[in-house]
Amino acid sequence: MNEVIINGEEILETVKESVISTISEPREKWIAEIQTVIDGHQRELAELLRLRQNGELEDKEYERQSAAILHRIDEQNFKKSAILIEQSKMELLEYRIEKIKKLLSDGKLLQEFDESIFKSMVKEINVIRGREVEFVFECGIKVREIAE
Numbered sequence: 001m002n003e004v005i006i007n008g009e010e011i012l013e014t015v016k017e018s019v020i021s022t023i024s025e026p027r028e029k030w031i032a033e034i035q036t037v038i039d040g041h042q043r044e045l046a047e048l049l050r051l052r053q054n055g056e057l058e059d060k061e062y063e064r065q066s067a068a069i070l071h072r073i074d075e076q077n078f079k080k081s082a083i084l085i086e087q088s089k090m091e092l093l094e095y096r097i098e099k100i101k102k103l104l105s106d107g108k109l110l111q112e113f114d115e116s117i118f119k120s121m122v123k124e125i126n127v128i129r130g131r132e133v134e135f136v137f138e139c140g141i142k143v144r145e146i147a148e
Contacts, residue, residue, distance in 0.1 A: 031080055038073055038076045038077065048066055049066075093139065097139050121137055122136070131147040132144060
């Protein structure tokens, strides 16, 4: 754990750079483009309804075409949801990095085990073989050590 405290800033900077490069992908642009497609499909639905009300489109044909358009709208909404989920994951990761930075900000080495710091930073511990263990931190960093 002290190794992480000593190298904490360097480790967190590496993770933060990775997060920022991922977050800076044009997610907002993608969502706007998807919304534009959805808006176009909604205009198609309105036009179909107008044609049906004016007697220019039979009920059966209206139902067939509107079902196809609604299916395309659902597909676009699914894409938009997937982008928003990924964006939320990135924001959570950034939050966790800031939380760890706050814990490490004083730069003091631990003289004894601190359970609260440990639990807030370590997501899981994996036994690799024998006494070799791997700590997986909340931010995704993995550190292997030989247990004493």
